[in-house]
Amino acid sequence: MKITLLPGDGIGPEIVTATVKVMDAAAKKFGFALEYDHQLLGGCAIDAYNDPYPEVTQKSANAADAVLLGAVGGPKWDNVDPSIRPEKGLLRIRKDLGLYCNLRPMKVSRFTAHLSPLKPERVENTDLLIVRELTGGIYFGTHNEAAMVDGVETASDVDLYTRPEVERIARKAFEAAKVRRGKVTSVDKANVLAESRMWRKIVTEMQAKEYPEIELNHLYVDNCAMQLVLNPGQFDVVLTNNIFGDILSDEASVLGGSIGLLPSASLGDGTGLYEPIHGSAPDIAGQGIANPTGTILSAAMLFRYSLDQQAAADAVEAAVEKVYEDGYRTPDLFGEGMTKVNTQEMGDLVAKALLEA
Ligand SMILES: NC(=O)C1=CN([C@@H]2O[C@H](COP(=O)(O)OP(=O)(O)OC[C@H]3O[C@@H](n4cnc5c(N)ncnc54)[C@H](O)[C@@H]3O)[C@@H](O)[C@H]2O)C=CC1
Ligand SMILES: CC(C)CC(=O)C(=O)O
Ligand SMILES: [Mg+2]
16 A cells, blocks of 8 residues: 655654554554655755645655655745745645545543643543544635735735535534534634634534434634633534634643644545644754654554554554553653653554554
């Protein structure tokens, strides 16, 4: 099976290297072959091709069974032309592969709940799935960069959704709720935004017509941000647009102790892309201390959704649990009575646990 590897920038190459060890261990144990094609995306691609999503990467990704991505961006590219910023490369590959559905599962592990910034008893029952629309909304609307308009410096971004875009992502959320706890919380800002009012109307109609067995409630995004820290256990499936999903998932991630823990799957009708939810963490890049767990768990999602290797996916998740149970931690989650390990050691430990299980 062909996997395009896009390590990207900052900690990206470190966390992807650690994850490939786990993928190789899973392939060996479960008897399938993985063929990797390393390509460039983001800042490293700007340096090599003056293009954050060069043609060679496009070809590889489109021909692959799945794509594994580290992260892109960093201060080195902060002042490049906005049309070729590293993040633009990420948005372009998502659009190119039609990855409208971004799944971000957040289950607080009993081995890290005590490291949450919240009281452990408040977070320990948290098991939610953020279903984020990924190829529409304000990230993909027209961006008018700052320019003088009537003598005033002005900039704008257009927040646009169409009915089919809302329907297809809402359907993913309702279907996910069916096999979870049967509840969807749709998050918007319908008290202010026209886009949100249409979103809320469509989601309400769909629940009534197609999913009467699913419990649906609506929250404004500001209230949702507050509810996530007040009572995260109330959430099952959280359905939301591109920008709100981006922001709320960083907030939700830290309930379990570190943003380094959270995986994601970006799905459409073709090749899927898998990446941790965090960025390139320039503040810790090159030090070998990044937590690769979110990337390793993204590889588990890759096995599950793109390669149909369910046993391998389960085994990767179980191996991660075992390593945490045994007390190994990267510095972001290090505490009393634990063994501190670096990025590559964490990858080695998970690979070993998987092979020995
Ligand atoms: N999917 C992607 O490629 C994304 C890229 N970015 C880009 O990444 C760059 C940095 O953005 P930031 O806002 O700093 O967000 P970030 O997510 O890279 O980092 C935020 C904080 O979390 C920490 N952190 C992140 N991942 C970690 C890990 N695996 N282990 C331990 N600690 C970790 C960082 O050290 C930092 O203190 C920017 O250029 C941004 O545009 C940001 C988010 C997503
Ligand atoms: C370039 C950003 C949209 C990436 C990001 O923050 C994310 O997808 O979580
Ligand atoms: Mg983000």
